[in-house]
Amino acid sequence: MNFDLNDDQRAIKQTAREFLTRRYPLEEVRRLALEEERGFTDDQWRELSELGWPGLAVPEADGGQGLGTVELVVVAEELGYAVAPSPLHSTTSAALLLAAAGTDSQRERALAPLAAGERIGTVAVWDDPPGRSPSEAMLAPADDDTLTGRKVLVPDAGAAEIIVVVGAGGRLWLIEKGDRVEVTPTPGLDPTRKLYALELDGAPADELRGGNGQTVTRAHAQIATALAAESVGIAQRAMEMAVSYAKDREQFDRPIGAYQAVSHRCAQMLLEVEGARSAVLHAAWALDHDPESAPLAAAMAKAYASDCGFRVTASSLQVHGGIGFTWEHDLHFLLKRAKANAHAAGDARFHRERVAELIGL
Amino acid sequence: MDLTLTAEEQAFRDELRAWIEANHPGPKPDSDEAAFEFRRAWQRTVFDAGWAGVAWPQEYGGRGATLVEQAIYGEEMVRARAPALANGLGLAMGGPVVIAHGTEEQKQRYLGPILSAEEIWCQGFSEPQSGSDLASLRTKAVRDGDEWVVTGQKVWTTLAHEAKWCMLVARTDPDAPKHKGLTYFLMDMKQPGVQVRPLVQITGEAEFNELFIEEARIPNDNIVGGEGNGWAVAITTLAHERAGLALALQMELKQLLTAVIERAREQPYNGSTAAADEIIRDRLAQLYIETEVLRLNAYRGLTAQMKYGVPGPEGSLGKWHWAEINQALTELATEIEGPAAMARDGRWTYEFLRARANSIEGGTTEILKNIVAERILGLPRMR
Ligand SMILES: Cc1cc2nc3c(=O)[nH]c(=O)nc-3n(C[C@H](O)[C@H](O)[C@H](O)COP(=O)(O)OP(=O)(O)OC[C@H]3O[C@@H](n4cnc5c(N)ncnc54)[C@H](O)[C@@H]3O)c2cc1C
Numbered sequence: 237m238n239f240d241l242n243d244d245q246r247a248i249k250q251t252a253r254e255f256l257t258r259r260y261p262l263e264e265v266r267r268l269a270l271e272e273e274r275g276f277t278d279d280q281w282r283e284l285s286e287l288g289w290p291g292l293a294v295p296e297a298d299g300g301q302g303l304g305t306v307e308l309v310v311v312a313e314e315l316g317y318a319v320a321p322s323p324l325h326s327t328t329s330a331a332l333l334l335a336a337a338g339t340d341s342q343r344e345r346a347l348a349p350l351a352a353g354e355r356i357g358t359v360a361v362w363d364d365p366p367g368r369s370p371s372e373a374m375l376a377p378a379d380d381d382t383l384t385g386r387k388v389l390v391p392d393a394g395a396a397e398i399i400v401v402v403g404a405g406g407r408l409w410l411i412e413k414g415d416r417v418e419v420t421p422t423p424g425l426d427p428t429r430k431l432y433a434l435e436l437d438g439a440p441a442d443e444l445r446g447g448n449g450q451t452v453t454r455a456h457a458q459i460a461t462a463l464a465a466e467s468v469g470i471a472q473r474a475m476e477m478a479v480s481y482a483k484d485r486e487q488f489d490r491p492i493g494a495y496q497a498v499s500h501r502c503a504q505m506l507l508e509v510e511g512a513r514s515a516v517l518h519a520a521w522a523l524d525h526d527p528e529s530a531p532l533a534a535a536m537a538k539a540y541a542s543d544c545g546f547r548v549t550a551s552s553l554q555v556h557g558g559i560g561f562t563w564e565h566d567l568h569f570l571l572k573r574a575k576a577n578a579h580a581a582g583d584a585r586f587h588r589e590r591v592a593e594l595i596g597l
Numbered sequence: 598m599d600l601t602l603t604a605e606e607q608a609f610r611d612e613l614r615a616w617i618e619a620n621h622p623g624p625k626p627d628s629d630e631a632a633f634e635f636r637r638a639w640q641r642t643v644f645d646a647g648w649a650g651v652a653w654p655q656e657y658g659g660r661g662a663t664l665v666e667q668a669i670y671g672e673e674m675v676r677a678r679a680p681a682l683a684n685g686l687g688l689a690m691g692g693p694v695v696i697a698h699g700t701e702e703q704k705q706r707y708l709g710p711i712l713s714a715e716e717i718w719c720q721g722f723s724e725p726q727s728g729s730d731l732a733s734l735r736t737k738a739v740r741d742g743d744e745w746v747v748t749g750q751k752v753w754t755t756l757a758h759e760a761k762w763c764m765l766v767a768r769t770d771p772d773a774p775k776h777k778g779l780t781y782f783l784m785d786m787k788q789p790g791v792q793v794r795p796l797v798q799i800t801g802e803a804e805f806n807e808l809f810i811e812e813a814r815i816p817n818d819n820i821v822g823g824e825g826n827g828w829a830v831a832i833t834t835l836a837h838e839r840a841g842l843a844l845a846l847q848m849e850l851k852q853l854l855t856a857v858i859e860r861a862r863e864q865p866y867n868g869s870t871a872a873a874d875e876i877i878r879d880r881l882a883q884l885y886i887e888t889e890v891l892r893l894n895a896y897r898g899l900t901a902q903m904k905y906g907v908p909g910p911e912g913s914l915g916k917w918h919w920a921e922i923n924q925a926l927t928e929l930a931t932e933i934e935g936p937a938a939m940a941r942d943g944r945w946t947y948e949f950l951r952a953r954a955n956s957i958e959g960g961t962t963e964i965l966k967n968i969v970a971e972r973i974l975g976l977p978r979m980r
Contacts, residue, residue: 237599237603237665238600239600239893239896240598240900240901242598306598482976483976490977494978495979496963496966499967499971499974499979502970504966506914506969506973507914507918510914511893511918514890514896514897515886515889515890517893521598521599525601526601536885536886539883539886540886540890585879588878588879588882588886589878589879591882592879592881595858595885596862597858597861597881
């Protein structure tokens with residue numbers, strides 16, 4: 237047993253950290269979030285694509301790098317740490333579902349370009365109004381095999397050319413931009429990931445029929461775990477900001493970190509961040525190597541990291557006092573991304589119910 | 598990263614599992630004294646088969662196993678519901694400290710009888726005026742030829758009534774700054790200068806004691822780690838205590854959790870069962886997740902310890918987290934139990950009461966948070 241990244245995984249982590257630190261300083265994050273309509277630039281996307289990130293966990297046969305979920309979460313954590321606005325997670329999500337369930341022709345047409353970063357993708361999960369759980373979607377095709385209905389809270393749909401739509405019974409359809417679908421922006425809590433509503437008006441229902449229940453469940457678990465990893469990175473960053481502020485800021489003639497009400501808050505952050513990281517690494521490993529325990533492991537990771545992400549960023553805000561509540565400070569980008577992540581791909585409550593079922597409650 | 602057991606680890610587990618199955622002594626007797634002798638006999642059986650002190654060096658009677666194998670050992674023992682070994686403190690702390698800081702003579706002298714449970718150990722750190730602020734302790738030792746003469750009082754000393762040896766920290770230099778004037782001794786408990794008086798706990802049991810030490814004698818050869826170096830040795834002891842605890846206890850926690858889940862499935866509740874109640878389900882699922890997180894953190898810590906050596910301050914996180922989960926779980930168990938929890942003889946009522954000590958024994962949660970804040974996060978020391 238060796239519960240640590242291996243040398244290759246460590247190298248990926250380091251490359252990601254260095255690249256993202258260079259390209260996404262917090263001023264740039266702010267600019268992208270507040271000024272760029274899609275939240276990213278073509279140059280930035282091209283660079284991520286050159287690193288091979290969109291196809292990181294896509295099989296080599298489909299034009300991806302054929303790496304595992306562990307490598308995927310290593311990059312996702314760094315993306316979260318940088319709070320980088322990017323359609324990477326959305327594209328990866330679409331690619332994972334296509335890899336799990338696409339037919340040969342769908343893979344050739346849609347998956348390969350996603351893996352190469354030639355096209356951007358996303359997944360439309362929520363009906364309008366969204367139910368509490370991501371598995372409650374009701375959308376179903378009409379008799380003439382077309383889709384009509386509304387999907388909301390779809391990330392990065394403004395840029396996406398390939399959209400995987402989730403419908404009743406977990407069925408999946410592939411839709412391409414222009415296929416009788418109208419996309420309108422929705423103001424979002426998290427400005428680092430843009431949200432849209434989709435109006436499907438007789439869009440051709442090109443169903444993904446190449447997989448089975450298991451492969452699709454696994455892909456959803458990979459998506460949830462990657463998002464959980466992002467939240468670990470966000471929480472790590474928020475914790476580091478809190479600790480460094482607690483060392484610098486003085487009140488009553490001493491650094492505020494000397495007060496236990498503050499230092500114990502920081503200790504609590506560490507407990508949760510390390511715990512969430514362990515849970516995410518374990519889930520990622522199980523998704524690659526232990527299919528039997530993977531669904532439970534992924535549900536635990538998403539539940540724990542969802543709570544951790546929100547709690548740690550909120551706690552960091554408290555440590556910062558008034559300045560942490562200002563638009564001018566960067567902390568709110570972390571808080572908002574962590575909070576939005578907590579609700580996406582099934583919230584903590586949803587995943588705890590999964591856990592309850594899986595442990596026989 | 599590879600979370601599967603290696604072939605060697607698997608072989609280790611299979612061999613141990615088969616051995617426990619063939620040698621399990623059955624349920625322990627009820628009375629405290631009989632239960633202790635039962636556990637002592639069990640440890641002797643374990644020792645004779647070469648399964649005591651698995652991670653200790655072979656030359657001192659151990660098995661030279663890796664830390665992961667040691668963790669597997671703990672998991673297998675708990676899984677088989679094997680009795681706890683009698684000499685818990687000697688195995689978890691006394692031995693590792695002698696291995697880390699002792700002389701060759703000390704290793705030859707003390708390690709074997711710890712493993713065989715021939716000599717039981719206790720830990721004499723806490724005093725009436727020195728709990729969390731351990732370095733302020735007042736028990737004093739004065740040099741007299743080849744011996745030291747010790748006078749003072751210790752408290753909360755678990756197993757002192759059974760012990761032959763006490764890991765005793767005493768002040769040998771009253772003029773030095775408080776962390777510097779301490780020395781770590783191994784004190785023979787069987788001498789007229791040492792009086793042991795049991796203290797009854799809130800559960801009604803008497804696991805721990807007061808020690809009255811009146812001119813007890815300790816040979817100079819029984820110093821561990823050198824005169825004036827007691828603080829560093831004590832810290833090693835505590836690091837081992839916390840790291841070991843977090844690993845061993847997560848497995849017990851898991852068993853307790855399984856029992857609570859079973860209970861919840863049977864317990865009638867609002868016309869159905871407790872397990873069907875949304876709030877109970879949610880809280881139990883959360884505790885299941887926390888227990889897993891504790892385990893995963895512990896294993897990640899093990900990998901780090903195998904790479905970098907001694908257990909670090911991270912053990913404090915695990916000990917703190919464990920206390921929190923165990924307290925929440927036993928509390929939830931009594932809620933599931935309902936009004937029956939008012940009866941004193943119920944299992945969950947006992948577990949609920951015993952768990953109150955978790956956030957005090959082995960360092961209070963507040964002190965552990967201080968350690969995490971100061972030693973891991975580098976926050977300023979609290980004054
Ligand atoms: C079941 C059990 C078994 C034990 N076995 C042993 C044993 O075998 N050998 C041994 O030596 N000891 C043993 N102990 C003692 C244990 O280590 C001490 O009880 C513990 O260290 C706390 O010391 P105290 O009881 O004096 O409490 P105090 O130190 O007086 O603490 C009282 C309260 O004040 C808080 N506090 C103290 N200082 C600070 C601070 N700086 N910041 C914030 N809060 C603070 C504490 O967290 C606690 O809540 C045992 C205790 C128990 C409950």
